[in-house]
Amino acid sequence: MKELSLNILDIAENSVKAGASLTRLLLDEADTALTLTVADDGCGMDGETVRRVTDPFYTTRTTRSVGLGLPLLKLEAEMTGGSMTVESRDASNFPDDHGTTVTAVFRTDHIDCPPLGDVIATVTTLIQGHPDTDFLFRHTRQGKDAVELDTRELRQVLEDVPLDSYEVLQWIEGFLTEAYE
Amino acid sequence: MKSLAELQAIKEKMQNKVVLREGSGEKRVVVGMATCGIAAGARPVLNAFVEQVNEGGLAATVTVTQTGCIGLCQFEPVVEIVEAGKEKVTYVKMTADKVARVVEEHLKGGVPVAEFMMKA
Structure with a gap:
C-alpha cells in the first residue's frame, strides 16, 4: 500500500464484514511512533483463526474473507521496526462483549x-460504502487538537437522511479538512 | 467552521428532496474495494465517480456502490456498470482521470467506452 490510510480502509472493511455496528478508527502520533487501531464490535474470531489471520499462505482459501490485508499491514509495520497485534473475542464465547481489535505500531523515523x-478520503469512502454502520474516527497528535468524527452524532442530527447522501459526504469532508487545519 | 447546524440545514434540504431521489436507480456503478482494488488505486476512482455522478446531476438514476474482490486482481481497479436489461460492462485498470469519459459517454450518453473495457 502506498499510504497507511489505504491500510485503514482495507482493515476497516473486515470489521464491517464481521457485522460491526461500531468500528473505531484511532490514530495516535507520539514522538516517533504512530499507532493505528481498528477496533470493532463485530462477531470476532476464535483463537485458532486469530493465529491464522496474519499468515498469508494459510488464509488465502480457508478464511478467504480475511485475505492479504492483515499480513500486508503486519509486514509494513514490521518493516519500520514496529509491530502488529490482533486481539479478538468471538461472539459464541463472549456473547456480551465480542469484537476484534487490530493494533499496528509504525516507527515514523x-x-x-x-x-x-x-x-x-478513507473516512468518507468508508461512510459512503457503509452508511448503515457507525464509525468513530479519532486522530490525536502531539501538541495539536484531536481530530474527531462520530457518525452516531451525525445520525442524530440527520435522522432519516442517509449518511451517504452526497451533500452529507461533502460536509464530512469539509468538516475533517477544517479540523486538520 | 463546519458546524452541526450546517448539517441540520442539509438534513432539512434533503428531506424535501427524498421523493425525487427515490426514482429507481436504473444504473449501478460497482467499484471493487478489496485489498487488491484498494492497493491498485480504487479509492480515488470511487470518489471520482461519487463526485461526478452527483455534480453531473445523475444521482436520481445512477447509484455508486462498493464491492469486494471481483476476481480480476491483476486488472484492478475494476469497475462494473450494471444496467437492467443490458449486459454488464467491466472497465479495467481504471484511474480517476478515466472516470470523466465513462460518466459522459456511458452513464450520460449510453455508449460504453470500449477502450477502457476488458479485452476478451
Missing part, C-alpha cells in the same frame, strides 16, 4: 515508514 496519506 524509519525510512520504510509509508506516509499516512489521505485519511479524510
Whole structure:
C-alpha cells in the first residue's frame, strides 16, 4: 500500500464484514511512533483463526474473507521496526462483549515508514460504502487538537437522511479538512 | 467552521428532496474495494465517480456502490456498470482521470467506452 490510510480502509472493511455496528478508527502520533487501531464490535474470531489471520499462505482459501490485508499491514509495520497485534473475542464465547481489535505500531523515523496519506478520503469512502454502520474516527497528535468524527452524532442530527447522501459526504469532508487545519 | 447546524440545514434540504431521489436507480456503478482494488488505486476512482455522478446531476438514476474482490486482481481497479436489461460492462485498470469519459459517454450518453473495457 502506498499510504497507511489505504491500510485503514482495507482493515476497516473486515470489521464491517464481521457485522460491526461500531468500528473505531484511532490514530495516535507520539514522538516517533504512530499507532493505528481498528477496533470493532463485530462477531470476532476464535483463537485458532486469530493465529491464522496474519499468515498469508494459510488464509488465502480457508478464511478467504480475511485475505492479504492483515499480513500486508503486519509486514509494513514490521518493516519500520514496529509491530502488529490482533486481539479478538468471538461472539459464541463472549456473547456480551465480542469484537476484534487490530493494533499496528509504525516507527515514523524509519525510512520504510509509508506516509499516512489521505485519511479524510478513507473516512468518507468508508461512510459512503457503509452508511448503515457507525464509525468513530479519532486522530490525536502531539501538541495539536484531536481530530474527531462520530457518525452516531451525525445520525442524530440527520435522522432519516442517509449518511451517504452526497451533500452529507461533502460536509464530512469539509468538516475533517477544517479540523486538520 | 463546519458546524452541526450546517448539517441540520442539509438534513432539512434533503428531506424535501427524498421523493425525487427515490426514482429507481436504473444504473449501478460497482467499484471493487478489496485489498487488491484498494492497493491498485480504487479509492480515488470511487470518489471520482461519487463526485461526478452527483455534480453531473445523475444521482436520481445512477447509484455508486462498493464491492469486494471481483476476481480480476491483476486488472484492478475494476469497475462494473450494471444496467437492467443490458449486459454488464467491466472497465479495467481504471484511474480517476478515466472516470470523466465513462460518466459522459456511458452513464450520460449510453455508449460504453470500449477502450477502457476488458479485452476478451
